[in-house]
Amino acid sequence: MLGGIGRSKLFEEINAGRIRAVKIGRRTFVAHAELERYVAGLSA
Template identity: 55%
Template sequence: MQPVLLPVYPDASQALGGLGRTKVYELISSGELRTVKIGRRRFVPASAVEEYVARLERRGAA
């Protein structure tokens, strides 16, 4: 079963090809990468990673 929510770091970073922590937080701050908050923790939905990659692919095709 695929995880639905990824901890921001390191799992979301690994799902994005090993991006650094700073870059992942930049993507979150800019709104490029969607997150959800549960209690005091922040997670990146796996679907948000897929959406971000799809946007990158569309930009590359243009």
């Protein structure tokens, strides 16, 4: 869980384009700065 959202919600946000992520093989990576940007946008 990250910032009050679970894994499935995180992937929904990635698929909707609201969070940028990079896939390497089967793994999905989200930059720390990207998460900070997303969380800042939620509280704005």
